[in-house]
Amino acid sequence: MQRENFTSRFGVLMAMAGSAIGLGNMWRFPYMVGEYGGAAFIIIYILCVFLLSLPILLCEFIIGRRSQKNAFGAFKKLAPGTAWKWAGLISLVAPLIIVSYYSVIGGWSIEYFFKACTFGFTDYVTHEELNTMFNDLVSSVWIPIFGHTFFLLITALIVMGGVKGGIERFGKIMMPILFVVVVLIAVRAMTLDGASEGIAYLFKPDFSKLNAEVCAAALGQSFFSLSLGCGTMLTYASYVNKSENIAKSSVSIAVSDLIFALIAGCAIMPAVFAFGLNPQEGPGLVFKTLPFIFSQMPLGSLVAILFFMALLIAALTSSISLFEVGVAYLVEEKGMNRKKSCMLIFMITWITGIFCSLSFGPLSDFKIIGNTIFDFFDKLSANFLMTIGSFIVVMFAGWKMKKSDVMDEFTNGGTIKGNVKSFNFIWFLIRWVAPLTIILIFLSNLFL
Numbered sequence: 055m056q057r058e059n060f061t062s063r064f065g066v067l068m069a070m071a072g073s074a075i076g077l078g079n080m081w082r083f084p085y086m087v088g089e090y091g092g093a094a095f096i097i098i099y100i101l102c103v104f105l106l107s108l109p110i111l112l113c114e115f116i117i118g119r120r121s122q123k124n125a126f127g128a129f130k131k132l133a134p135g136t137a138w139k140w141a142g143l144i145s146l147v148a149p150l151i152i153v154s155y156y157s158v159i160g161g162w163s164i165e166y167f168f169k170a171c172t173f174g175f176t177d178y179v180t181h182e183e184l185n186t187m188f189n190d191l192v193s194s195v196w197i198p199i200f201g202h203t204f205f206l207l208i209t210a211l212i213v214m215g216g217v218k219g220g221i222e223r224f225g226k227i228m229m230p231i232l233f234v235v236v237v238l239i240a241v242r243a244m245t246l247d248g249a250s251e252g253i254a255y256l257f258k259p260d261f262s263k264l265n266a267e268v269c270a271a272a273l274g275q276s277f278f279s280l281s282l283g284c285g286t287m288l289t290y291a292s293y294v295n296k297s298e299n300i301a302k303s304s305v306s307i308a309v310s311d312l313i314f315a316l317i318a319g320c321a322i323m324p325a326v327f328a329f330g331l332n333p334q335e336g337p338g339l340v341f342k343t344l345p346f347i348f349s350q351m352p353l354g355s356l357v358a359i360l361f362f363m364a365l366l367i368a369a370l371t372s373s374i375s376l377f378e379v380g381v382a383y384l385v386e387e388k389g390m391n392r393k394k395s396c397m398l399i400f401m402i403t404w405i406t407g408i409f410c411s412l413s414f415g416p417l418s419d420f421k422i423i424g425n426t427i428f429d430f431f432d433k434l435s436a437n438f439l440m441t442i443g444s445f446i447v448v449m450f451a452g453w454k455m456k457k458s459d460v461m462d463e464f465t466n467g468g469t470i471k472g473n474v475k476s477f478n479f480i481w482f483l484i485r486w487v488a489p490l491t492i493i494l495i496f497l498s499n500l501f502l
């Protein structure tokens with residue numbers, strides 16, 4: 055059977071940027087900036103993106119496009135008959151784990167979107183009331199499970215539509231809308247009285263706040279945000295045309311992801327400061343602090359609708375990419391059809407997601423190594439599996455593949471002169487800088 059491919063350069067970029075830009079940018083990045091001290095964290099984050107995450111993204115591009123296979127089959131095809139065939143195992147597990155908790159937050163976003171559409175936030179007057187509303191929502195049983203189910207169902211239906219008709223089409227329509235909406239919200243936030251303090255918080259570094267923990271957090275966030283180490287980008291790259299300049303595409307994806315995170319920061323922090331609220335709210339920032347701001351600011355109801363719509367779109371384009379990893383595996387390695395594969399992945403992640411959702415309520419006392427199920431899934435994937443997955447990918451491209459093959463893929467057979475020139479530098483990053491830094495950060499995560 056003919057393998058499907060993305061049909062246009064724009065489609066590739068929108069699908070891959072869609073995977074990268076998600077809750078990580080709009081929910082995780084702003085609260086991490088808040089927790090880890092503003093601009094100093096952002097500077098380290100930018101360094102991580104360019105020196106480390108970008109080379110890893112390139113490796114995923116190289117392995118995916120060269121093999122034209124799903125994330126598990128790729129290693130088998132490029133290193134037949136070796137133990138490297140197990141390198142793809144993480145891509146079978148990590149995306150399922152991430153989708154499970156990701157779609158719980160996706161479900162909350164749906165709930166908040168509907169609340170915003172019915173002007174639900176204006177009924178709450180104090181910040182505490184909105185805190186209670188959020189806590190009541192997430193700790194209840196049925197509504198979050200309903201949201202999670204609905205979110206996962208939309209994801210499954212889009213992936214069922216195929217690479218071209220589902221994933222690419224959805225990305226091409228939704229990503230530009232997402233961008234415009236978030237820019238509009240940022241402009242609104244930055245023109246509030248008292249917004250300048252928030253802008254200074256984002257862009258004026260205080261280096262006394264830097265330490266190993268901040269660096270490790272920035273690195274983990276850059277992996278998460280670029281969807282690295284769990285087979286997503288590798289799978290998408292396998293649908294990329296042989297004529298595409300993968301260096302250019304990776305840079306475009308990394309830069310748009312970064313810019314998007316910064317714009318999301320500009321949409322949130324100035325408003326937080328303008329209303330004299332605490333930027334260190336943690337994961338509740340988007341769901342507790344923002345609705346309060348929306349309930350207070352001029353045009354707030356409209357901004358709330360736009361914000362939660364954007365959050366939902368961003369989450370969907372990412373969960374689609376996670377879903378596709380498993381579907382591509384089942385279709386290519388197990389010979390299942392796309393529809394059945396989608397249904398199977400849906401069933402697995404629906405059930406595990408229900409446990410994640412209940413871990414805010416009835417199962418909150420059930421702990422795995424001291425964490426609730428949701429936190430355990432989050433930490434296991436972001437701090438552990440994605441790091442190991444990224445390590446495997448760079449080791450494979452840098453030490454297992456032939457240098458000439460990597461160069462061939464990177465330069466499209468030597469036809470892209472700019473890439474030929476920069477190859478030695480990239481090769482050095484892939485072979486030495488990336489693996490050594492990952493080991494360092496991994497160890498510091500374990501022992502600090």
Ligand code: PFF
Pocket residue numbers: 073074075076077078079149152278279280281282284285286287372373375376
């Ligand atoms: N990059 C997504 C975000 O920032 O929300 C999350 C994600 C998607 C992580 C896909 C991993 C992945 F494979």
